[in-house]
Amino acid sequence: xxxxxxxxxxxxxxxxxxxxxxxxxxxxxxxxxxxxxxxxxxxxxxxxxxxxxxxxxxxxxxxxxxxxxxxxxxxxxxxxxxxxxxxxxxxxxxxxxxxxxxxxxxxxxxxxxxxxxxxxxxxxxxxxxxxxxxxxxxxxxxxxxxxxxxxxxxxxxxxxxxxxxxxxxxxxxxxxxxxxxxxxxxxxxxxxxxxxxxxxxxxxxxxxxxxxxxxxxxxxxxxxxxxxxxxxxxxxxxxxxxxxxxxxxxxxxxxxxxxxxxxxxxxxxxxxxxxxxxxxxxxxxxxxxxxxxxxxxxxxxxxx
Numbered sequence: 287x288x289x290x291x292x293x294x295x296x297x298x299x300x301x302x303x304x305x306x307x308x309x310x311x312x313x314x315x316x317x318x319x320x321x322x323x324x325x326x327x328x329x330x331x332x333x334x335x336x337x338x339x340x341x342x343x344x345x346x347x348x349x350x351x352x353x354x355x356x357x358x359x360x361x362x363x364x365x366x367x368x369x370x371x372x373x374x375x376x377x378x379x380x381x382x383x384x385x386x387x388x389x390x391x392x393x394x395x396x397x398x399x400x401x402x403x404x405x406x407x408x409x410x411x412x413x414x415x416x417x418x419x420x421x422x423x424x425x426x427x428x429x430x431x432x433x434x435x436x437x438x439x440x441x442x443x444x445x446x447x448x449x450x451x452x453x454x455x456x457x458x459x460x461x462x463x464x465x466x467x468x469x470x471x472x473x474x475x476x477x478x479x480x481x482x483x484x485x486x487x488x489x490x491x492x493x494x495x496x497x498x499x500x501x502x503x504x505x506x507x508x509x510x511x512x513x514x515x516x517x518x519x520x521x522x523x524x525x526x527x528x529x530x531x532x533x534x535x536x537x538x539x540x541x542x543x544x545x546x547x548x549x550x551x552x553x554x555x556x557x558x559x560x561x562x563x564x565x566x567x568x569x570x571x572x573x574x575x576x577x578x579x580x581x582x583x584x585x586x587x588x589x590x
Contacts, residue, residue, distance in 0.1 A: 289358040296356045297528030305353035311345040321423035332458045339400040346395040357529040369398045371506030374460050381466040382520035399460040425452030453501035465494045486577040492566040496552035503548050512513030513537045513576050517584040
């Protein structure tokens, strides 16, 4: 409706609407989280978790509203029809931009259970939204380098313990446990530094989703493998807010989780670890080939 406005003005309006929407819903979120904190009984927790997820879904729905108001982005989506809200899912995607999160929320809100991301612990200090993530039981992970773990071996296994505690909270209400397998946003510099064997992807880190499988096991209905492609290149957050993203292409694929990966310990079982990493690398090879096809099928717009 407002797509006729200059990009700068659209960006300002979208930013204000995003800010106002967040402030409105966060207070309802905090009040419900306070009830859950003060009354830590299982029936109360279960009811509060359902209310918290409904509040978050309403926040996302309002975000989708200002997107439709300020943007004329074309959405090319395939595979969503196979998804549902009746179970627990493990979800992953390639990662190119902060916009990826808005894309995933916009296209999957109320089509599958609410997403729970694994976040870096430092993100809890992000104003307002950090507390929202905490209230929604998003797991905050402390990442240690190999050099740090060599000096502090007592920290080994702490990430697995954190994952287990987080997944215990996910058992009450169906959720989609989300993990960006690359661990960080794709850039050509990171790609070259890694020596990644893939053309459009960084190397996948299998440990995160292996820990989720170890913690949740057969409770997970399936894995949803998502591929996001921006024909004109990965956009900045401002470019998205200001309606400068011409087209977004997303493909959703529901995969059965191989039975041999359930009930095993990624940290201590070397054979399982090698087998699981090979499976993840195969998924990533297929995703890289899919991205190559999408680049050919949806080339960048010609400059005006």
